[in-house]
Amino acid sequence: MRAVLSYLGSALVSGRLLSMGVIQGAKERARAEVAGAIKDQARMQLAAEGAARLSLRAVARELGMVSSALYRYFPSRDDLLTALIVDAYDAIGEAAESAFVKAGAADPLHAWGGVCRAVRGWALAHPHEYALIYGSPVPGYAAPQDTVAPASRVALVLLAVAEAAHEAGALTEPDLPAADCDSVVAEEIRQLLEQPDRTLPAAVAPRLAAAWAQLFGLISFEVFGQFNQVIDDRDTLFEKTVVALAHQVGLRSTGSGAGT
Amino acid sequence: MRAVLSYLGSALVSGRLLSMGVIQGAKERARAEVAGAIKDQARMQLAAEGAARLSLRAVARELGMVSSALYRYFPSRDDLLTALIVDAYDAIGEAAESAFVKAGAADPLHAWGGVCRAVRGWALAHPHEYALIYGSPVPGYAAPQDTVAPASRVALVLLAVAEAAHEAGALTEPDLPAADCDSVVAEEIRQLLEQPDRTLPAAVAPRLAAAWAQLFGLISFEVFGQFNQVIDDRDTLFEKTVVALAHQVGLRSTGSGAGT
DNA sequence: TCTGAATGAGAGCAGTGCTCTCCTACTTGG
DNA sequence: CCAAGTAGGAGAGCACTGCTCTCATTCAGA
Numbered sequence: 415m416r417a418v419l420s421y422l423g424s425a426l427v428s429g430r431l432l433s434m435g436v437i438q439g440a441k442e443r444a445r446a447e448v449a450g451a452i453k454d455q456a457r458m459q460l461a462a463e464g465a466a467r468l469s470l471r472a473v474a475r476e477l478g479m480v481s482s483a484l485y486r487y488f489p490s491r492d493d494l495l496t497a498l499i500v501d502a503y504d505a506i507g508e509a510a511e512s513a514f515v516k517a518g519a520a521d522p523l524h525a526w527g528g529v530c531r532a533v534r535g536w537a538l539a540h541p542h543e544y545a546l547i548y549g550s551p552v553p554g555y556a557a558p559q560d561t562v563a564p565a566s567r568v569a570l571v572l573l574a575v576a577e578a579a580h581e582a583g584a585l586t587e588p589d590l591p592a593a594d595c596d597s598v599v600a601e602e603i604r605q606l607l608e609q610p611d612r613t614l615p616a617a618v619a620p621r622l623a624a625a626w627a628q629l630f631g632l633i634s635f636e637v638f639g640q641f642n643q644v645i646d647d648r649d650t651l652f653e654k655t656v657v658a659l660a661h662q663v664g665l666r667s668t669g670s671g672a673g674t
Numbered sequence: 675m676r677a678v679l680s681y682l683g684s685a686l687v688s689g690r691l692l693s694m695g696v697i698q699g700a701k702e703r704a705r706a707e708v709a710g711a712i713k714d715q716a717r718m719q720l721a722a723e724g725a726a727r728l729s730l731r732a733v734a735r736e737l738g739m740v741s742s743a744l745y746r747y748f749p750s751r752d753d754l755l756t757a758l759i760v761d762a763y764d765a766i767g768e769a770a771e772s773a774f775v776k777a778g779a780a781d782p783l784h785a786w787g788g789v790c791r792a793v794r795g796w797a798l799a800h801p802h803e804y805a806l807i808y809g810s811p812v813p814g815y816a817a818p819q820d821t822v823a824p825a826s827r828v829a830l831v832l833l834a835v836a837e838a839a840h841e842a843g844a845l846t847e848p849d850l851p852a853a854d855c856d857s858v859v860a861e862e863i864r865q866l867l868e869q870p871d872r873t874l875p876a877a878v879a880p881r882l883a884a885a886w887a888q889l890f891g892l893i894s895f896e897v898f899g900q901f902n903q904v905i906d907d908r909d910t911l912f913e914k915t916v917v918a919l920a921h922q923v924g925l926r927s928t929g930s931g932a933g934t
Numbered sequence: 935t936c937t938g939a940a941t942g943a944g945a946g947c948a949g950t951g952c953t954c955t956c957c958t959a960c961t962t963g964g
Numbered sequence: 965c966c967a968a969g970t971a972g973g974a975g976a977g978c979a980c981t982g983c984t985c986t987c988a989t990t991c992a993g994a
Contacts, residue, residue: 602903634894
């Protein structure tokens with residue numbers, strides 16, 4: 415459980431707590447409140463119509479102000495979208511984190527399933543916000559640095575699940591040499607895994623990344639309607655696939671080092 | 675190889691040949707030519723700027739005509755986008771089909787890998803067109819009936835690979851009862867699999883659908899930049915994951931009914 | 935109390951999708 | 965071979981968009 419706290423701790427500090435500062439003066443508070451109202455209204459339009467139909471003027475109109483006033487808070491439409499993207503990443507990341515905390519690290523397969531279910535649940539409940547972050551990147555929009563930390567929260571939770579499993583002896587080691595994996599994984603991740611309090615073998619990182627992408631592939635097909643007229647019982651398909659992904663990563667039930 | 679021909683045949687007839695009619699009169703030909711030029715120009719703008727920045731007026735301007743003239747060919751921007759979507763589905767489907775034909779049905783694992791590689795290759799070469807069909811659905815845009823046949827071509831190829839493997843005795847049967855799978859898969863797919871010349875056990879359909887979604891999840895993460903600063907050697911990761919997916923589907927090397 | 939910054943209002947610009955009317959050119963029926 | 969009908973293009977115009985600029989107001993701190 416140490417890994418849990420450390421991973422989640424770093425995620426929380428880097429992505430969440432620092433963004434909401436201490437209580438400020440009345441003026442700054444009013445400003446933050448208006449900015450929040452703008453974001454809320456924008457989020458409503460996003461949920462109703464999708465990102466491309468999100469209109470600054472409509473948001474301003476709904477809020478009873480004129481469109482130019484909105485530019486005092488967000489310098490452009492892209493910046494407003496970025497704020498919504500960060501919020502969405504934080505929301506789905508928080509769903510994953512709290513699911514992990516709730517499931518506990520005792521049974522890795524149970525934790526893995528809980529996290530995956532939470533992510534899928536959030537995606538199905540917020541399809542347009544999900545599309546905003548995991549669909550096609552917005553045109554001419556390069557993800558600014560503010561989004562990378564929140565964007566990695568779900569992946570860090572999956573990493574924490576694997577590390578907890580490894581510490582409990584419920585993670586099958588990969589058979590391929592670690593040197594092969596080092597060239598696959600990027601420098602940033604290697605540094606993360608080499609930190610002194612990390613215990614996860616670097617060799618599982620590629621499998622984890624693949625499972626991460628595959629998980630979101632499954633969710634995206636469901637959210638984006640690719641399973642229409644193909645798969646009816648998506649719950650069952652998801653559950654079975656999540657178990658397969660856990661096995662692919664190397665997760666086993668606690669106690670039995672090598673299951674079926 | 676019978677399965678190959680029959681599957682690909684139905685795909686070709688339904689999706690491709692019917693759309694390009696016989697040689698017509700000069701007038702209709704001129705009309706088709708202009709429509710083609712519009713689509714080409716639109717595709718160029720799509721590749722350069724993305725779907726959301728595709729502008730009818732800009733297309734018309736580039737073609738030296740006025741925007742209203744363009745409405746003689748496409749009744750709305752959405753219809754032009756739909757035409758591009760159909761073309762993109764056909765292109766990626768054709769890439770998959772020809773990869774399958776080239777690989778042959780002798781070695782199922784080889785065929786599976788070839789098809790997956792071809793799909794990934796097309797996606798990386800045409801990221802914006804890929805985003806158009808596998809990214810977030812365009813806002814307020816419900817896929818018209820014209821797109822469902824082309825959209826299913828890649829999936830049909832994967833189905834054909836599995837059926838060829840089954841006929842060669844290189845497909846591991848699922849352990850769960852077929853009744854369970856029947857409720858997962860939609861009516862349309864069940865009817866497809868129950869056709870007299872189909873030999874694929876219905877029980878592998880769910881595994882195939884899951885692998886299908888996971889494959890595109892992996893590709894989407896790569897195309898949409900989710901692997902930036904996470905995975906460097908994406909080729910290796912893809913190859914390894916494709917093998918894992920093949921195993922998940924139940925594909926084995928020819929001759930050995932159940933290998934590791 | 936005065937100054938300067940923050941905030942909002944309004945006009946305006948260039949661009950968009952789309953519709954309407956008008957005019958030309960061409961195909962086709964007699 | 966000619967008249968009629970139609971397909972296609974041109975242009976104006978409408979409502980909307982993101983964004984910028986200027987001008988007035990308000991309000992906090994020196």
